[in-house]
Amino acid sequence: RYFHLCKLPGRVTGIRLLRFTSVVIIVLLLVAGALTALLPNIKDDKMPNLRREPKTQSQSVLDSFTLIMQTYNRTDLLLKLLNHYQAIPHLHKVIVVWNNIGEKIPEEMWNSLGPHPVPVVFKVQTVNRMRNRLQNFPELETKAVLMMDDDTLVSAHDLAFAFSVWQQFPEHIVGFVPRKHISTPSGVYSYGSFELQNPGFGNGDHYSMVLIGAAFFHSGYLEDFQRQPEAVYTLIDETQNCDDIAMNFLVSKHTGKPSGVFVKPVDIRNLEKDTNSGYSGMWHRAEHLLQRSYCVNKLVNIYNGMPLKYSNIMISQFGFPNYANHKNKM
Amino acid sequence: RYFHLCKLPGRVTGIRLLRFTSVVIIVLLLVAGALTALLPNIKDDKMPNLRREPKTQSQSVLDSFTLIMQTYNRTDLLLKLLNHYQAIPHLHKVIVVWNNIGEKIPEEMWNSLGPHPVPVVFKVQTVNRMRNRLQNFPELETKAVLMMDDDTLVSAHDLAFAFSVWQQFPEHIVGFVPRKHISTPSGVYSYGSFELQNPGFGNGDHYSMVLIGAAFFHSGYLEDFQRQPEAVYTLIDETQNCDDIAMNFLVSKHTGKPSGVFVKPVDIRNLEKDTNSGYSGMWHRAEHLLQRSYCVNKLVNIYNGMPLKYSNIMISQFGFPNYANHKNKM
Numbered sequence: 027r028y029f030h031l032c033k034l035p036g037r038v039t040g041i042r043l044l045r046f047t048s049v050v051i052i053v054l055l056l057v058a059g060a061l062t063a064l065l066p067n068i069k070d071d072k073m074p075n076l077r078r079e080p081k082t083q084s085q086s087v088l089d090s091f092t093l094i095m096q097t098y099n100r101t102d103l104l105l106k107l108l109n110h111y112q113a114i115p116h117l118h119k120v121i122v123v124w125n126n127i128g129e130k131i132p133e134e135m136w137n138s139l140g141p142h143p144v145p146v147v148f149k150v151q152t153v154n155r156m157r158n159r160l161q162n163f164p165e166l167e168t169k170a171v172l173m174m175d176d177d178t179l180v181s182a183h184d185l186a187f188a189f190s191v192w193q194q195f196p197e198h199i200v201g202f203v204p205r206k207h208i209s210t211p212s213g214v215y216s217y218g219s220f221e222l223q224n225p226g227f228g229n230g231d232h233y234s235m236v237l238i239g240a241a242f243f244h245s246g247y248l249e250d251f252q253r254q255p256e257a258v259y260t261l262i263d264e265t266q267n268c269d270d271i272a273m274n275f276l277v278s279k280h281t282g283k284p285s286g287v288f289v290k291p292v293d294i295r296n297l298e299k300d301t302n303s304g305y306s307g308m309w310h311r312a313e314h315l316l317q318r319s320y321c322v323n324k325l326v327n328i329y330n331g332m333p334l335k336y337s338n339i340m341i342s343q344f345g346f347p348n349y350a351n352h353k354n355k356m
Numbered sequence: 357r358y359f360h361l362c363k364l365p366g367r368v369t370g371i372r373l374l375r376f377t378s379v380v381i382i383v384l385l386l387v388a389g390a391l392t393a394l395l396p397n398i399k400d401d402k403m404p405n406l407r408r409e410p411k412t413q414s415q416s417v418l419d420s421f422t423l424i425m426q427t428y429n430r431t432d433l434l435l436k437l438l439n440h441y442q443a444i445p446h447l448h449k450v451i452v453v454w455n456n457i458g459e460k461i462p463e464e465m466w467n468s469l470g471p472h473p474v475p476v477v478f479k480v481q482t483v484n485r486m487r488n489r490l491q492n493f494p495e496l497e498t499k500a501v502l503m504m505d506d507d508t509l510v511s512a513h514d515l516a517f518a519f520s521v522w523q524q525f526p527e528h529i530v531g532f533v534p535r536k537h538i539s540t541p542s543g544v545y546s547y548g549s550f551e552l553q554n555p556g557f558g559n560g561d562h563y564s565m566v567l568i569g570a571a572f573f574h575s576g577y578l579e580d581f582q583r584q585p586e587a588v589y590t591l592i593d594e595t596q597n598c599d600d601i602a603m604n605f606l607v608s609k610h611t612g613k614p615s616g617v618f619v620k621p622v623d624i625r626n627l628e629k630d631t632n633s634g635y636s637g638m639w640h641r642a643e644h645l646l647q648r649s650y651c652v653n654k655l656v657n658i659y660n661g662m663p664l665k666y667s668n669i670m671i672s673q674f675g676f677p678n679y680a681n682h683k684n685k686m
Contacts, residue, residue, distance in 0.1 A: 183559055186558075186559065187559070187560075187668070190668075191669065194669070202684075204674070204682065220675070220679070220680070220682075220683075221680075229513055229516065229517070229673070229676050230517075230673050230674060230675040230676025230677075230679075231674050231675025231676070231679060231682075232674065232675070233674060288674065288682065290672075290682055290684075291684055294684050337674070338517070338520075338673055338674040338675065338676075339521065339524070339671055339674065340671065340672045340673065340674040340681070340682055341669055341670065341671060341672075342620075342670045342671075342672060343559070343560050343668055343670065344534070344560060344561050344562065344563060344618065344667070344668040344669065344670040345550070345560040345561025345562070345668065346559050346560025346561070346668075347560070349550070349560075349561060350550070350551075351670070352534065352550075352561075352618065352620055352670055353550075354532075354620075354621055354624050
């Protein structure tokens with residue numbers, strides 16, 4: 027029909043022009059549409075959807091982790107750290123274990139400063155217990171847990187790498203702080219920080235625990251923790267300490283292997299000096315290390331044996347931060 | 357009877373004295389024997405049995421490895437290295453693959469300088485082939501193989517540690533020299549040495565191969581190598597190169613994981629400048645790296661796909677050589 031326009035009578039020249047213009051416009055739109063379809067796709071993960079409504083969790087629970095951070099008397103540090111951790115790659119959700127008994131959670135303030143990259147859940151506690159963070163939280167959807175102390179800052183690079191390492195060693199505690207126990211001829215064990223205690227055996231040093239205050243581990247271990255002998259809970263509650271030692275016992279008992287895999291952090295910082303609260307953390311108590319040796323021996327009694335095993339594997343990221351960090355004289 | 361000596365007539369005093377002396381001597385010997393039995397046992401592995409006859413292999417084939425070292429035109433380096441490697445802990449046996457066609461093995465000299473800590477077998481070859489070292493030698497008894505180039509010196513500490521790492525990753529090639537392949541938009545692959553080629557993805561760098569010229573791997577892979585497509589052997593023979601790339605293809609195809617685990621060596625040296633032969637090794641040929649890129653693409657054809665996978669795990673020994681090599685600002 028379009029090709030017969032020229033045969034219409036003169037009094038419809040206006041209509042003719044209109045039709046012609048319409049055709050041109052339609053053709054141009056079709057061409058534009060075709061060109062747009064041919065444009066390369068911009069991937070979602072390169073372009074944050076800043077202007078869209080907050081979506082429901084789009085990260086697969088298999089390829090992401092939940093941060094569990096317990097907090098007591100250091101809300102300023104908590105909030106500083108939340109600003110950092112809320113944006114770590116592969117983070118699914120944050121669970122804040124609120125040990126400030128009777129104190130209101132900063133929910134209003136948190137919401138007023140939204141939107142936030144991931145959901146943050148404040149779990150109000152009724153008693154200030156160290157082991158509150160080891161509950162099997164119903165909000166926990168991922169296989170992986172990242173547990174951090176509320177005064178510890180680990181770089182995003184370190185966390186992204188350590189998470190990838192955990193994915194290769196999912197039955198281990200993969201983290202940044204190694205410790206060890208020492209056997210003595212009397213059969214009494216001692217808890218080791220490296221500058222304090224030796225001997226090792228053979229070359230170099232060994233570790234037999236990785237502390238959970240800066241580590242990834244499988245959420246299944248939180249389930250397992252609910253099924254431990256009552257004496258374990260009593261010990262942790264008595265000392266307000268040693269929950270991490272207990273977890274290492276649990277894990278190595280379960281696997282028959284060293285509980286932890288140590289990833290050497292590039293950038294890890296303790297922020298406790300930065301707090302306004304003046305509160306400086308349990309490990310400053312005079313009896314802290316002696317308590318931990320005490321816990322090792324108590325746990326050996328409770329579990330009828332010493333399940334911890336030694337490792338000397340130290341993992342770093344190939345070619346990071348220094349591109350040539352693997353070079354040698356070859 | 358002894359207690360009636362005094363009742364014998366005088367003419368047998370001499371006999372009496374003799375008997376008495378004999379008794380004293382026997383008692384002394386018995387006491388000495390009892391004392392010797394009570395001495396603490398000296399473990400075999402702390403005190404080399406220098407004066408005994410060479411024993412048959414006392415090391416368990418499960419807890420030791422066989423060194424396979426191929427040699428061509430660098431007998432001076434070979435002998436220097438054998439003096440070092442023959443005494444590495446957990447070594448079971450050495451197999452020297454003698455690529456010096458028509459030349460006598462230095463067996464007489466070797467034997468005249470015995471005894472040696474472990475048996476060393478010289479395997480005379482009929483053709484000078486790179487892949488001679490990848491035969492399934494009948495003398496190979498251990499699960500683990502350590503393969504070394506005849507110009508590479510790795511410290512005993514590094515080898516002991518890497519062997520312990522291999523025992524935790526027995527299906528991988530655990531070694532000291534990482535390399536990678538690069539994908540390009542054209543689909544043609546390129547072989548990477550790190551100073552030559554990028555891009556990586558994300559943070560840091562990655563490797564997809566660990567070269568077998570300084571590595572531990574499972575002896576089962578030598579068996580597997582005998583069952584590869586003929587085209588693989590042709591490729592290696594053509595180029596006199598790429599046997600190590602082929603092994604990495606084989607391993608990652610078998611496991612579905614990265615073929616290698618990189619252990620960062622503390623002390624690894626290339627001795628090729630030290631040889632009197634003037635022969636400086638295949639990798640100095642102008643076409644060496646291009647050949648290896650060529651091999652990667654050929655192997656992808658032969659195996660119908662690219663099985664190599666990337667890793668960025670770098671393993672070091674905790675607390676060695678620097679006791680505080682894991683310390684940080686925490």
